[in-house]
Amino acid sequence: MNDKNQEIVRGAFREYYFKHSSQVEMPQDIAHREFGYMHLAAGMTRHLSFKSRGEVMAGLVREVPSDVYCSNAIYRFPTLPMNEKQWQGADLIFDIDGKDLDLPCVPSHTYRVCASCKHVSPPSEKEYACLSCASKKAEHVSIPCSRCIDGSKKEAKRLIDFLIEDLGINKSSIRLYFSGNNGFHFHIDDESYRPLDSPARSDLVGYLSGIGLMAESIGVRKSPGSDLAFVKFPKGGLDYGWRKKIADRLKIDATSAIKLSNRIKEKGFSAFKSEVDSMAREAGVRIDPQVTTDVHRVFRMPGTLNSKSGLTKKRCDIDQIDSFDPFQEACLLGDSKIKVHLKTPVKFSLKGESFRISKESAELPAFAAVYLICKGLADAS
Amino acid sequence: MSIRVGPGDLAKYPFLNEAGEYLRQSGFGWDELEKPEMKEIIDTAASRIAAGTAGQVNDSLERYEKEILVFLVSLILVKSISIEPVLKKYSLSEARRAEKFLTEDLKKQTDPQKRALFAKIFEDLFSLKIDVAENGRLFKVKVTDYLRRSSHFHEQEWRMINRLVSRGFVFLDADEVVRLVRNELAILIHDRVAKMNIPQMPAAIRQKADELRAELAPKVQYRAQAVTEYPPCIKHALEVMGRAENLPHSARVMLATYLLAVGKPVDEVVEVFKNAPDFNEKITRYQVEHLAGTKGSRVKYSVPSCDKLRTENLCFATGDCAGIINPMQFGRKRA
Structure with missing residues (x-):
């Protein structure tokens, strides 16, 4: 980002942290978290520690980082190098990124x-x-569109369902946020997940993503030496969790052993196995596995700005997810006029206003100008 | 309800604290191990250790006074042999023995007294709370308690996706509940031996330990052979690179750590990536050196496990991958 752009973005971001400080949410055990800043000029500073909300906010207004991160982990000594920090546990987090959803738009x-x-x-x-x-x-x-957001919302709703129905997590322990650009972040306030190490979280990611489901787990076993199978439904039945999801898709229940057996006879066991595998992947949630399995990650802090857009990582009530409009609710920068030079014709909507600009220069409200500068599609003139 | 551990239970579970209490009450002292009538106990213990080291599980059950002593003497012998693989194998065989009894007892869970005893064993020794499921046929453990343990198992059937999961609980049968804690049981026995402090080793034990050491030492040493072929995940990544297609970051990390781990020099590893559509030699070299532990954090990165690769969709397992948990083990055989 050139100096002029940096100056504009810094001004808008500083004003945000000054006027909207109440948006910034502090983590539990603040003194035991590692904080990190990404700088507008370039580079990142990690291993920072703050004792209170006041210290965090003073840092944000003073430094005006382009992005602010906080560890999901709790450390005894958050400022020391990684292998000396003494890891005490980490919150469970999830990232749904619109760009990973292969949306046609x-x-x-x-x-x-x-x-x-x-x-x-x-x-x-x-x-x-x-x-x-x-x-x-x-x-x-x-420039994500409303279809991108709807795609991410669909995944988020699927994840919420898994978290409540399968993992038994209380609805009140699930905090959902718009990521500030093109997706959703989840923070789970359930201490029983804190001690889990990376392999345990990886298993959980496999569960949620529908990876690794065996035909055997719904009671279908290969007959030795042939591509046929025999069916004996599991003791626990097909009424819950993945077994139910697959049974519903196969349109079977505990009484359909013969029906299923005939179906497998037609296709062979190998084909059935791959069918079950694709069904599971389709029914799973597309979450970023790296984010959830990394127990030393610094993750975007709720209520701070995302330098890919100038939008806020904004809390979304899980009961209101359908009506949540991030381009309206997460757009909290000011609207003083800023002149920009556009590198390409653009169209986008923010704060309920549609912009369709084909001229090379334009005067835009700060939130829109910063949006385009952050995207690299315009320069401050 | 008060929970009473009976003598029959102590014979099966001599690692319970109550077994130590029994020995204290019976006034047992170290010098008794020198008595001629202890020879039978010492011999039984020695043969259990030899069998355990050979991977066999002894499930015979003697009267409880003898079982408790055999267990104690076995621990002292293993301590005295002082070869780590022997201790590991012995601990695992004891764990499997207890696993067998625990499974049988847990299946009789209709008896509330027994059920309470097992709940106590699981909670005391492993901090694992188990409940009988509503249908009365299965047990349930909390998802987090399950994940903490199962994620260290290699078999695909233990991945949580292959389990019955509902409302925060994983449902398991008796065999599975016990299998879940087998490793911890082995660790418990291992740690008990490791922390043991024996002021003076009785001569009879010392002599038996020397014999066992001479017998067992050559059996537990083995040498790994060099890799003869790349595993399918690495082959796949190399093929993608060969076609100059984009390889995700995680696959690049896998490929680089693997090639470094099999001894390829940094230059050669960098060369592998030169086909990448976004290749930049300076960046690639830094990243490879970072993984090799010569730049940046100075931590040498290990090759990701098969589990991790499966989650990242990088696993292309073939039949030759059976039984391995890391690509590094592919093609390696015991000499």
Whole structure:
């Protein structure tokens, strides 16, 4: 980000941390968390520690980081190097990222920024080649649309269902946030999950993502030496958890052993096995496995700004998820006028206002100008 | 309801604190191990250790006074042999023996007295709370208690997705509940031996320990062979690289840590990535050196486990992968 852009973004971010300090949520055991800042100029500072809300907020207004992170882990000595921190446990967290959902709308709002000359090409279905220097390497910048958000919401709702129905987590222990760009973050306030190590969390991720489901777990076993199978439903029945999910999809219940057996006869065991595997992956939630399994991660702090957009990591009531509009509710920067030079024609909506700009320069409210600068689609002029 | 551990239970579970209490009350002292009538006890203990080291599980059950002494003498002998693999194998065989009895007893869970005893064993020794499920046929443990243990098992059937899970509980039958704590039971026995402090070893024990050491030492040493072929996950990653297609970051970490671990120099590993669509030699070299532990955090990264690779969709297991938990074990055989 050039100096002029940095100056604009810093001003808008500082004003946010000054005016909207109540948005910033502090973690439990604040003194035992590791904090980290990403800087507007570049680079990251980790291993920071604060004792109180006041200290955190003073740091934000003074430093104006581009992004603020806090560890999901609790350490005895949060400022020491990683192997000396003395890990005491970590909150369970999940990340649903719209860009991992392979949504069909994405190419229609993805801009390409050339890796060599930084020229910006507007969305296009054609194979990429920079219009200015013909390079084929580019960074992809997406302006998420309401369909992207709906896609992430669908995954979030599926995760909430797993957390409550299968894992028995209290609804009140689930904190859901819009990530500040194109997805949702979950923070789970359930201390029994804190001691779990990385392999245990990885198993949990497998469960939620529908990875590794065996046909045997619904009672279908391969007959030795052939591609046939025999069916004996498990003692615990097919009424809960994954067994129910798969049974529902196969349209079977505890009385359908013969029906299922005939079905497998037609296709063979191997084909049935892959069918069950794809059903499970389809019914699973698309969460980022790295985020949940990493027990030393610094994770975006609730209520802080995301420098990919200038939007806030904003709390979303899980009962109101359908009506939650992040482009309205998470857009909390000011609206003083800022002149920008646009690198490409753009269209987007923020704070209930639709912008469709094809001119090279424009005067925009700060929230919109910062949005485009953060996306790399405009420069402050 | 008060819970009484009877003599029959002590014979099966001599590691319970009540067994030590029984010995104290009976006035047992170290010097008694020198008595000629103890020879039978020492011999039984020695043969159990030899069998345990060979992977056998002894499930014979003598009268409880003898079982408690045999267990105690076995611990002293293993301590005295002082070869870690012998201790590990012995601990596991004792754990499996107890596992067998626990499973049988747990299946008789209709007796409330027994049920309470087992709940107590699980809670006291392993901090694991077990309840009988509403249908009365299965047991239930909390999801977090399950995950903490099962994630260290290698078999796919123990992944939580292959379990009956509902409202925060995992439902298991008696065999599975006991299997869940087998490793902890082995650790408990291992730690008890490791922490044992024997002021003066009786001569009869010393002599038996020397014999056992000479017999067992050569059996527990083995040498690993060099890797002959790449595992399928690595082959797949190399093929993707060969086609100059994009490989996710996690797959690159897997590939680099694997190649480094089998002894490839950094230059050669960097070369493997030169086909990547976003290849930048400077960045790649730094990252490979970081993984090798020569740059940055100075921590050498290990090859991700098969479990982790499965979660990241990087596992392409074939039949040759049976029984391995890390790509590094692929193709390695005991000499």
